[in-house]
């Protein structure tokens with residue numbers, strides 16, 4: 001790799017070598033036209049973000065292949081999509097992302113069922129939390145008290161890291177085989193990673209989840225330096241708390257009444273990254289809608305997603321949110337709620 005001094009102060013930069021695109025203006029309009037006819041594979045697509053992406057992208061003409069462990073939801077979503085958009089292709093296959101052979105089979109299944117025989121988009125969406133895994137409080141083995149602590153349950157790392165790594169590896173293998181379109185242009189090759197606010201800030205009590213989402217950011221940061229060589233663009237979303245089945249407590253006192261992020265904003269951010277083929281190597285944070293005063297044009301804009309370039313601003317909002325929680329519930333309420341959510345004590349949130 002050649003390093004150039006393309007900063008004004010003469011310092012070294014690899015941005016241009018990595019082909020990273022400029023920061024995303026999330027308030028600017030974008031076209032969804034490129035979604036029509038694309039085949040997109042979504043792991044964890046039976047529920048939550050993945051299912052919402054599938055529904056939205058189907059509306060814009062995409063073909064979708066879903067892999068998930070929730071067969072009931074997966075089959076019913078596909079049946080729904082087939083009846084709404086009969087001229088497009090929708091498929092579901094059982095896939096436990098922690099199994100290499102399941103994922104390999106899912107990618108082959110997607111290629112076999114794609115109307116064009118290729119895949120243009122991959123979403124590594126499958127993810128879990130494990131509220132009571134006791135990672136931070138090792139317990140003496142109940143079967144053999146002399147043998148030290150019990151083996152920790154690391155299912156979250158299996159799904160959120162190993163599973164994502166398998167998806168990425170397969171994406172890097174199969175996407176570059178997708179060739180050119182009828183107009184001679186190279187087909188899009190896009191991997192969308194799903195990290196979290198927990199990928200950039202700690203969630204106390206959810207150590208394993210935080211580690212897994214930081215790991216996804218590690219994958220993202222490293223990959224965006226190399227994936228361009230295979231013509232693959234890699235982007236990432238970092239949503240704040242959103243009401244989906246992921247969180248067993250759902251809306252229960254999460255943030256003690258403070259705002260959450262909206263599913264529609266996650267879908268919008270993911271759609272922008274999937275549809276705009278010029279966006280490469282970018283991560284978007286999706287938080288509660290906030291009104292932000294824009295110095296440049298003197299307008300107050302509604303912002304839902306913040307380019308990761310300005311992540312510090314988002315972290316400040318995160319801290320600000322905690323302060324809002326404090327204002328609403330008082331510190332005692334906040335601490336009680338967090339303990340309930342993170343399984344550190346009490347029964348709340350179970």
Ligand SMILES: NC(=O)c1ccc[n+]([C@@H]2O[C@H](COP(=O)([O-])OP(=O)(O)OC[C@H]3O[C@@H](n4cnc5c(N)ncnc54)[C@H](O)[C@@H]3O)[C@@H](O)[C@H]2O)c1
Nearest residue numbers: 044047048049068069070096097126127196241242244246
């Ligand atoms: N909801 C939030 O607040 C939030 C915030 C930030 C990031 N995320 C991330 O977004 C992603 C999607 O979560 P969601 O909120 O849509 O939750 P969700 O539970 O609705 O969806 C997750 C999907 O993954 C599937 N899944 C779980 N284990 C699997 C496995 N081993 N193999 C295949 N599929 C599996 C589930 O069956 C489910 O369909 C996750 O990676 C999650 O960590 C969620």
